[in-house]
Amino acid sequence: MAKPIVAIVGRPNVGKSTLFNRLVGERQAIVEDEPGTTRDRVYGVADWGGLEFTIVDTGGLQDDSELDASSHSDIARRTRDQARAAIGEADVIIFMVDAKAGLNSGDHEVADLLRRADKPTILVANKADNLTRRDMVVDFFELGIGEPIPVSAYHGSGTGDLLDRVVESLPEAEEELESEGPAIAIVGRPNVGKSRLLNALLGQERSIVSDVPGTTRDSLDTLLIWAGTPITLIDTAGIRRRGRVEQGIEQFSVIRSMRAIDRSDVVLLVIDATEDFTAQDLHIAGYVEEQKKGMVVVVNKWDLIEKDTHTMEEYREKARRQLDFMPYAPLIFVSAKFGQRVQNVLEMALEVVAERQRRIPTAGLNKVLRDAVAAHPPPSKPGKWLKFYYATQADISPPTFVLFCNDPTQIHFSYRRYLENKIREAFGFVGTPIRMSFRGREEAR
DSSP: OOOOEEEEEESTTSSHHHHHHHHHTSOOSOOOSSTTOOOSOEEEEEEETTEEEEEEEOOOOOOHHHHHHOTTHHHHHHHHHHHHHHHHHOSEEEEEEETTTOOOHHHHHHHHHHHHHTOOEEEEEEOOOSHHHHHHGGGGGGGSSOOOEEOBTTTTBTHHHHHHHHHHHSOOOOOOOOOSSOEEEEEOSTTSSHHHHHHHHHTSOOSOOOSSTTOOOSOEEEEEEETTEEEEEEESSOOOOSSOOOTTTTTOOHHHHHHHHHHOSEEEEEEETTSOOOHHHHHHHHHHHHTTOEEEEEEEOGGGSOOOTTHHHHHHHHHHHHTTTOTTOOEEEOBTTTTBTTHHHHHHHHHHHHHHTOOOOHHHHHHHHHHHHHHSOOOOBTTBOOOEEEEEEEETTTTEEEEEESOGGGOOHHHHHHHHHHHHHHHOOTTOOOEEEEEOTGGGO
16 A cells, blocks of 8 residues: 655745655754755655655745745745645645744745645754743734644654644555555665656556656556466656646655565666766665665666676676665666567566565575574673574565574674575575564563
């Protein structure tokens, strides 16, 4: 099920990134006192009352007069476009104002924009750190957005009330039709060839293909039978709607990618072979790993690369360095334009689906565990040796293993990775992350 989207918007330097970091529980957004620090949208997952939703941190919204006066007007204009794109994608909007600075014309500009968006909007007055500022919050009723919630994002006060309001405002989850076979999402940056790859896989002009980045907007599900297996292909670009498409909404595709990833079993991450891996490529890949989905890296436009006998292996090595957090992801080199090796893409995706559903016999798993521990005993605290008792597979999709030992707190990340590598060496699990849980002696009984 795709997670609902909550966007934080407002003027520059009202504390949006501080609130974002508070809600996701990590310092993901850069926080400085300099206005305009956040230029791109930043994404994270928040949880409140057992409900998960995606939080989007945006750059500040400035009116045209501020943009024209700025020496960085082009950057500011792109920042505003990104914020508007986030508004267009969001299910709920948090409109943040500054209780310390008070109400100003910029707040009215943002309020007018949000009224036109016609989305559930929660007005939040940040920096309400003392009684005087909390009393000043009533001034923001003038915006006509509703009752402002006083918070201090820095200290965390009031954020519980805010999250209660957010959860109340989220749309009810829609039931998604279950297909017979696996769901495979095609994701990637604009203009890497996602729609052209879909067309090549389908053998027909199902989506619009264009060299203009972001020609298509909305995700599109396509059903097909491949080698006797029903598959749902989720194209995160989708078919372009008629009429004018607002600038900014088409420029960035991370939200649509995240929603498609949530719904998928396996992700096809499409990379442009003529360009280096970008931060957005790695962000999408990181989200795939966090959600424990399978992944195949599709290196498109391989026909444009000057090649010798070492080119492909050199690219694989570069990809391994960039994607060091998911070395299990296979690479397929294709030219969607000419149909070269395109048939290998779904074959590999279905192989990853099968790997995600594999069950390992307990006896074989424990032999691998015993051999791994004997070859490289785990680091232990003085006077208390770390001992493993046994392991079992608890679940599939993704493969999940539970390992029982006398002291789970002693297990270092590097040893966890070592055991994972030994399991992969023995059983494969190509293209899929695996989960490993360590439990104590009492739970082994």
